[in-house]
Amino acid sequence: MKLNRTEITRAAEGLALPFTICIVWYVVTARHLVMPDFLPSPGDVLAAFRELLGNGAFAYNLRISVLRVLKGFLIGSGAGYLLGVILGMSKLLEKMITPLFNAVRQVPLPAWAPLMVLVSHGELSQVLFISIGASYPVVLNTFEGVRSVRAEYLEVAHVYRFDRIKTFLRIFLPASFPSVLTGLRLSMSVSWMAVVAAEIFMSSGGGMGEMMWSGRELSRMDIVFVCIITIALVGFSMTWLMRKLEKTFSFWRITMKQSR
Numbered sequence: 001m002k003l004n005r006t007e008i009t010r011a012a013e014g015l016a017l018p019f020t021i022c023i024v025w026y027v028v029t030a031r032h033l034v035m036p037d038f039l040p041s042p043g044d045v046l047a048a049f050r051e052l053l054g055n056g057a058f059a060y061n062l063r064i065s066v067l068r069v070l071k072g073f074l075i076g077s078g079a080g081y082l083l084g085v086i087l088g089m090s091k092l093l094e095k096m097i098t099p100l101f102n103a104v105r106q107v108p109l110p111a112w113a114p115l116m117v118l119v120s121h122g123e124l125s126q127v128l129f130i131s132i133g134a135s136y137p138v139v140l141n142t143f144e145g146v147r148s149v150r151a152e153y154l155e156v157a158h159v160y161r162f163d164r165i166k167t168f169l170r171i172f173l174p175a176s177f178p179s180v181l182t183g184l185r186l187s188m189s190v191s192w193m194a195v196v197a198a199e200i201f202m203s204s205g206g207g208m209g210e211m212m213w214s215g216r217e218l219s220r221m222d223i224v225f226v227c228i229i230t231i232a233l234v235g236f237s238m239t240w241l242m243r244k245l246e247k248t249f250s251f252w253r254i255t256m257k258q259s260r
Contacts, residue, residue: 040222045229048222057211062230065195065207068123069238072130073191077184080135084142084183089164089172101139109133109194113201123205126198133194134187141183145176178246185242192235 022042028034029041036044052058083101087094112132116125149172157167199209208227215223 037219037221040225044222045225048220049226052211052223052226058226058230061206061208061211062234064205065199065209066234068126068130068198068207069188069191069195071127072194073134073188075127076131076134076191077138077187079131080138080183080187081142081180083135084139084180085146085168085172085176087139088143088146088176089168105136110197110201113198116198117202126195126202126205126207129198129202130191130194134191137186137190138180138183141179141186142176145179145183146172148179149175181242181246185239185246188238188242189235192231192238196231 025039026042029036029039040048049058083097087097087101109129109132112129116129119125119128153171153175154167157171162170195207196209196212199207200213208231212224212227212231215221215227
């Protein structure tokens, strides 16, 4: 696949700042302007990455984190989608549930960590922690998508005497789908950030967060930097994939707008 000039220019602009940061990082560490115990050199970080790759620790912990994210994302987004549909299709339930939901949503995600530890230990507590954060964007975007359905579409469903299931499948599902995709993209991003917090606050069973915290306790800042860079790259890749998925179905969004 050939890249046009616009895409090449955009890629170059996106890489300019990271490249500049790497150059500054190299110069600062090479001239010993900052203590190595605080800021390791790029060479030290690369050596630590090779060490972790060689002994299998990197692949092991990355795999655990990714699997946790997928579990939490699926549970949280699934529950969030269901709640969003319920709130969007029922004004009565919206009035009853929305105030409580909005209040709970204000609680910072790390504040759930002690409760999750009390509810369950180990893997389940971390997955539940991730699923809480993953659910919010899906609930909000699904609700907005369902509520944005035009009244004319609902009148058609009424004329043809659709029941609730048929109305959902024929009207609400396609109309809200683009908004749901946006919610899923945001949910995946939140899930990846939450897994690091879960592995630090509820240290158990490995993961990138636990490996990063262990590196900090051992004063191995090179390992900490390997984890930070990996977390950033994996998070960026997940967001990029979700954006591609969202763009793939953008024709649906355009069709819905043109029909209005």
